[in-house]
Amino acid sequence: MNKILEKRQLSEEVFRMKIEAPLIARERKPGQFVIIQKDTNYGERIPLTIADADPDEGSITIIFQTVGKTTHEMALSNVGDSFENVLGPLGQPTHIEKVGTVVCVGGGIGVAPLHPIAQAMKAAGNHVIIIMGARNRELIIMENEMKAIADELVVCTDDGSYGRKALVTEPLKEYCESSNPAMAVAIGPPIMMKFCAETTRPYGVKTIVSLNTIMVDGTGMCGGCRVTVGGETKFVCVDGPEFDGHLVDFDNMMLRLGAFKEREQEDHHQCHLDMEIAKKKRGALR
């Protein structure tokens, strides 16, 4: 049983939770993730990045966006409740090394998994430039945490409601031209990672992306998470989640993410209703 120790809502759709998981907290490294299942009998197993961990307290922190049934149900859980199953740490840790200048690009919820990596890159002695973007001001998360790490920080929004009005690829391109980065790390929606990789390609800047494919077991048993990287099939849960963005077949990956769309849309509709009811209840209590 993994008890929820803290819960905070970071934006309309994004939640941060600290959960009890002493074994995972002890072993985890930046870049790794867990699989969470809320209920043993009927719950879905979903992968979430370990955003932070406290081995002394025996806790890990996850940050998630409510996109479908399971994430909505998790958002409705409160401090003191438990997630029945948490498996991890999974995946290969990020390879952290001093390389010079590293541009870290986070899109939307991708800022959360980016945070521990940026932190480790900084600790390894790199010059860390952080670009974070979101659709609008409401969806910007963890700006202060990122500010604390970054040597240079750029915040942008698609609609210009906060920071610079731009897609993250714009400042990324400028840095590629001006700062001769040794490496880029891009985490966010697949389409954003795809275009980040396209942006850095002409400059020959090695670009690491963290893929968020659909998973079941997270141990290499089902092959549901497979992607094509450099013409070869890889399993994101054991070979990844990080890969060389210049080699990933993003178009195929995006199609595969839609494999269960019909069912998800049905569920999602129901979730929104549930969330609304929960909100109203909270309102009535106040």
Add this chain to the structure above:
Amino acid sequence: LAIPCQDMPSQEPSVRIHNMAEVAVGYSGEQARVEASRCLQCKNAPCVKGCPVSIDIPRFIKAAEEGRFGDSLAVIRESSLLPSICGRVCPQESQCQEHCTVGKSLKDVNRAVSIGRIERFVADYERAKGTKNIPQVAPSTGKKVAIIGSGPAGITAAADIRKAGHDVTVFEAFHKPGGVLVYGIPEFRLPKSIVEEEIHTLEEMGVDIEPNFLVGRTRKLKDLIDKDGFDAVFIGSGAGLPKFMHIEGENLVGVLSANEYLTRSNLMKAYDPEHAATPTYKSRRVAVLGGGNVAMDAARTAIRLGAEKVYIVYRRTEVEMPARVEEVGHAKEEGVEFLLLRNPKRILGDEKGRVRALEVLSYELGEPDESGRRRPVPIEGSESILDVDTVIVSIGNDSNPLLKQTTEGLETNKWGNIIADEDGKTSMDRVYAGGDIVLGAATVILAMGQGRKAAAAINRMLAEDV
């Protein structure tokens, strides 16, 4: 020899394709006794040699014939820990029943004494009566043994080691213990409640089961010994790495490994969309690639999940099919169509990247190969198109490389199987292995047999320790 072979009462095909309940209902007591009376009680008992764990078959059958079902089960339990499971899923026709004198005299292995069905009956009978069979546990030795994986190999090893009085912890990656018995083999062939009961028995013996624990990631194997104080480790991690064909279109939407398809349906209960959050892939026309038990399970699951047409595409002929005869028969009754001597060439997609069709090439049988089986050779220009929206790849499993990758000094062969000697001892001190991770994808009873052997060796080693 005049007594007719007792048929297995089963759900009608037209009924069972709409439910997940067990197909074979099981013998009545009367049928079990009649079937048992067909046994000739051969002195040399050739059947016993066919059973990987050498159950004293004539003796248990004799007891069953006399209606002493409890005694009968006790005989089986001397050698096998999981009779209600093996009685259901053993490929009897190529094990115990293959050698049966009755089958040989009638020149038909399918008319041999139904050893498995009788075994299943006595186990079920005692279970239904609520007879508890908690094995005796010796006084505590204070020694600790870690078991990696809770499939048949791990379950068996855990029980035998616990009986010797050692503390046993079973580490399982999934949220539920049981291995392939819970995530792979469907409910309609092996009710999950039976597996749950076996696991429960282990718990009652004092075995500690830790789900959500992936050895290699949650904790390194070496740390279990060096830091956590385990005196021995048994690896029963199975062969969970799905093989793919490496053909064009394999990563299209709608191409799934049988492992994924079956796990979604069985372990995650996607067949019950009212309750389960995990979706299954919506299919109308399905091609299952392969001819083993796994392929039959996937095909029959697809039928139950509402597919209109399900094909098995297999490279050789029915004779070479590794699936159990009973499974092939059941699949046919349920409307699965077998396309034999056919091999997939590529998978075609539509503009949305979803499977639209499968191109298959026809084969004919050529000269025998090293294994003595006639090798299928492709017929030039015989390509044809199969209109399907789902392709389930079911051509076998390799070993999961995680433990090897995270454990220095653990030796494997070129297929990734852990190298172990007769006793299951690996290249590492105090580390044993058995089941599919050693044998490659094999059977429940072989995994169980290896678990027993390794447990005996571990018990001997720990007894010599001071």
